[in-house]
Amino acid sequence: MQNRLLRVLQEREVMRVGGDEVIPVDVRVIAATNRNLEEMIRQGIFRADLYYRLKVLVIRVPPLRERIADLDRLLAYFLSKYGKGQLSVSSAAMEVLRTYSWPGNVRELENMVEYLVHIEAHEVLPQHLPIMEFSNQLAIAKPTTIYLNMDKxxxxxxxxxxxxxxxxxxxxxxxxxxxxxxxxxxxxxxxxxxxxxxxxxxxxxxxxxxxxxxxxxxxxxxxxxxxxxxxxxxxxxxxxxxxxxxxxxxxxxxxx
CATH class of the missing domain: 1.10.10.10 (Winged helix-like DNA-binding domain superfamily/Winged helix DNA-binding domain)
Structure with a gap:
């Protein structure tokens, strides 16, 4: 697959599956990854020439834990997306969400919202949050940390x-x-x-x-x-x- 993509980027040509005609194309490729490609190059897993072909303009999107101020907007967006824009989230639940590390990034937040829209309660409480089951940093048990984080x-x-x-x-x-x-x-x-x-x-x-x-x-x-x-x-x-x-x-x- 890497060889084929590199050829498209270099030659600006493609060939349909089962076809024998070379078709010129003029496209712009947007690539995204959560992997360390430079390390993969050192390990021989990713082609260096393909990496430098793709690396024209690099935009780093910080993980959710580094831009927790976006949490409210993302939460509101996903609730609206799944038809539950009117669902209220309690202050205590929001504190838990803000102090959680989000190892699964924005996708984990969306999956959590998809779960929450099926609860019968009109307000989301900490006990409704699936992350409470496996988080090792329960916010309600660390009020000092919450306030320090909020002050910052x-x-x-x-x-x-x-x-x-x-x-x-x-x-x-x-x-x-x-x-x-x-x-x-x-x-x-x-x-x-x-x-x-x-x-x-x-x-x-x-x-x-x-x-x-x-x-x-x-x-x-x-x-x-x-x-x-x-x-x-x-x-x-x-x-x-x-x-x-x-x-x-x-x-x-x-x-x-």
Whole structure:
């Protein structure tokens, strides 16, 4: 198979199975692997010439355990994919998921969601998670680790927001969610009114942009219709951090 693929890449020609006609092709090949190809080359398992033919533009996608901020969005996507977008996941269950190492990466998360959509409960609890059966790092037994990990995530996401230049606006939006309602869920118009009350004036388009940024950073879950948007677990932790900061200031946090 490696020989055939190398020929296609080099000669840009293919031949149908059972055929005798050479067909020219103009294609771009996207290859993905979770294996160490350089080590496989040293072991004589993978062809070096094929490796360098494929290695034109390399994009490294970090494993899920290294980008745990993406967990909320991936979870929401897979729940929607399997027709269970309305299924609620408890805070305790989310803490377990965030502290799990995910050795099977995103595929393991999808398989877990496929299992969860068949449970009869309306809310996913830690005992519903199949990873609880074999994980050697049960989050509910390590509260200190959970809080340390969450604190680090909060610091990282606030630093990222600052780098993007939207620190003041995004902080104000997070605080508006936190102060507006007990379940941290609200519609865009409610948030806009709450911001005005805090002396922060954003157009509807600007607010939508800031909300999308917060969603990209794993702080906000945006829902369509009248259900409103809500803070994720990381969003709630970040809002609590901002509240404690604000309590030490004479004036509320405003955009720069």
């Amino acid at each position: 995530q909060v610091e990282d996401v606030l630093e990222e927001i600052k780098k993007q230049g939207y620190s003041g606006d995004c902080r104000a939006v997070l605080l508006a969610y936190a102060y507006l309602c007990s379940n941290n869920r609200a519609g865009r118009r409610q948030i806009q009114e709450a911001l005005v009350g805090r002396g922060v004036f954003l157009s509807e388009q600007q607010l939508r942009h800031r909300m999308n940024l917060l969603a990209q950073w794993g702080l906000l879950t945006i829902r369509g219709g009248r259900s409103g948007s809500s803070l994720t677990q990381l969003g709630e932790a970040t809002a609590r951090h901002l509240k404690s900061e604000e309590s030490c200031l004479k004036e509320p946090i405003k955009p720069y």
